[in-house]
Amino acid sequence: MVPKEASGRPEKLGYRKLTLFFMSGTGNSYRNTRWIESEAAKHGLEAGLNLVPATHPASISVERETLFGFVMSTHGFTAPWPMIRFVLRLPRGRGAHAFAIVGRGGSKIGNRYIPGVEGTACYLMALLLMLKGFNVRGVMAVDMPANWVVAYPAPTPEKAAGIMNRARTRTLAFFARILEGKRSFGGWIGLLIGFLLVPISIGYLLVGRFFLAKLFFANNDCNGCGLCAGNCSYGGIKMKGGEKPWPYWTYNCESCMRCMAYCPEKAVEAGHSWAVILYFVSSTSVSMYLLNLLVPYTGEFIMNRWLSRSLEYAYLLASMAAAYWLFSLLLRVPVINSIFTHTTFTHLFRRYHEPETKARDLL
Ligand SMILES: Cc1cc2nc3c(=O)[nH]c(=O)nc-3n(C[C@H](O)[C@H](O)[C@H](O)COP(=O)(O)O)c2cc1C
Ligand code: SF4
Numbered sequence: 001m002v003p004k005e006a007s008g009r010p011e012k013l014g015y016r017k018l019t020l021f022f023m024s025g026t027g028n029s030y031r032n033t034r035w036i037e038s039e040a041a042k043h044g045l046e047a048g049l050n051l052v053p054a055t056h057p058a059s060i061s062v063e064r065e066t067l068f069g070f071v072m073s074t075h076g077f078t079a080p081w082p083m084i085r086f087v088l089r090l091p092r093g094r095g096a097h098a099f100a101i102v103g104r105g106g107s108k109i110g111n112r113y114i115p116g117v118e119g120t121a122c123y124l125m126a127l128l129l130m131l132k133g134f135n136v137r138g139v140m141a142v143d144m145p146a147n148w149v150v151a152y153p154a155p156t157p158e159k160a161a162g163i164m165n166r167a168r169t170r171t172l173a174f175f176a177r178i179l180e181g182k183r184s185f186g187g188w189i190g191l192l193i194g195f196l197l198v199p200i201s202i203g204y205l206l207v208g209r210f211f212l213a214k215l216f217f218a219n220n221d222c223n224g225c226g227l228c229a230g231n232c233s234y235g236g237i238k239m240k241g242g243e244k245p246w247p248y249w250t251y252n253c254e255s256c257m258r259c260m261a262y263c264p265e266k267a268v269e270a271g272h273s274w275a276v277i278l279y280f281v282s283s284t285s286v287s288m289y290l291l292n293l294l295v296p297y298t299g300e301f302i303m304n305r306w307l308s309r310s311l312e313y314a315y316l317l318a319s320m321a322a323a324y325w326l327f328s329l330l331l332r333v334p335v336i337n338s339i340f341t342h343t344t345f346t347h348l349f350r351r352y353h354e355p356e357t358k359a360r361d362l363l
């Protein structure tokens with residue numbers, strides 16, 4: 001039970017306000033944030049919700065009596081890049097209290113709940129907030145319905161509801177501990193796994209998220225309405241073409257799955273057969289072959305480790321962008337579009353967004 005003043009405000013730590021920052025692709029983290037907001041209201045704490053990336057970090061005023069909460073999903077076994085960038089740009093915390101909640105992709109097989117893997121997400125957030133001068137009171141990873149439909153199907157609505165119920169209970173218990181003035185740090189096994197997966201997380205941040213952005217395409221059911229572009233918080237989609245425009249995914253895409261979840265025609269796919277081609281085009285063997293062709297002209301200079309790595313990276317991004325541009329033109333031919341549509345699993349996979357969350361709640 002949280003002790004309260006006559007005003008209903010938790011008295012132990014004297015918080016006057018709760019400022020919540022959330023980043024959410026398909027509504028899980030948004031729902032989590034709303035649970036905390038309602039619970040805070042019961043304790044007389046006025047909460048302000050701020051969407052990442054729409055909020056400008058420099059506009060945040062940090063006061064000691066404010067409790068700061070950061071709610072996000074897991075991407076690539078770590079915290080998502082937009083949240084990392086946001087925290088790095090925040091003003092100094094000057095000892096203000098903060099906590100972080102990371103939603104991971106949980107599923108349910110039969111009656112068994114299968115946890116996701118948050119990896120380094122929680123403790124990376126804790127570290128960044130500490131370095132920014134916040135007094136970190138706790139971090140928690142919580143299983144929410146898995147939304148990464150590019151990799152595997154989303155849980156059925158019934159299973160998702162079960163996962164959400166458990167998540168709500170866990171989130172509110174964690175928040176109660178924070179309000180009681182207790183520190184709450186769990187997830188050491190997740191962190192241990194996260195350490196082992198650090199190379200994958202770095203690969204995800206440097207390359208994976210760009211590769212994933214270039215897997216998206218619209219199938220023949222797309223009517224060019226442009227909702228997907230309007231619903232994206234990152235400017236990840238440009239509508240191309242005149243009379244019947246089509247969506248074109250750019251490197252700004254953070255693979256949050258929102259466009260896939262909310263397209264009224266279920267037209268957004270991630271190409272699995274296309275992924276194989278894109279992997280080959282952008283693979284190291286191809287770039288090494290091209291670099292070797294340059295050696296007679298540049299001698300040992302090109303073999304300098306850092307230079308060749310930088311060239312490889314530049315080749316990777318440029319080759320994926322060029323290949324995707326060509327791919328997007330080919331997709332205008334209905335029969336080619338149909339071939340790629342029927343050779344991706346996402347055509348069969350269930351879409352997911354948190355059922356009560358509208359796309360406009362996330363903008
Ligand atoms: C690109 C991408 C990568 C993901 N990586 C992980 C992961 O490494 N571990 C995990 O447990 N869940 C992972 N997930 C699942 C989400 O973190 C999880 O479903 C989360 O609750 C989604 O929240 P949101 O709807 O607020 O975006 C990933 C999802 C996406 C879209
Ligand atoms: S992909 Fe869907 S939301 Fe986007 S333009 Fe096509 S029909 Fe509209």
Ligand code: SF4
Pocket residue numbers: 025231232233234235236237249252253254255256257258259260
């Ligand atoms: S383009 Fe789609 S998946 Fe990418 S960030 Fe925007 S809404 Fe999310």
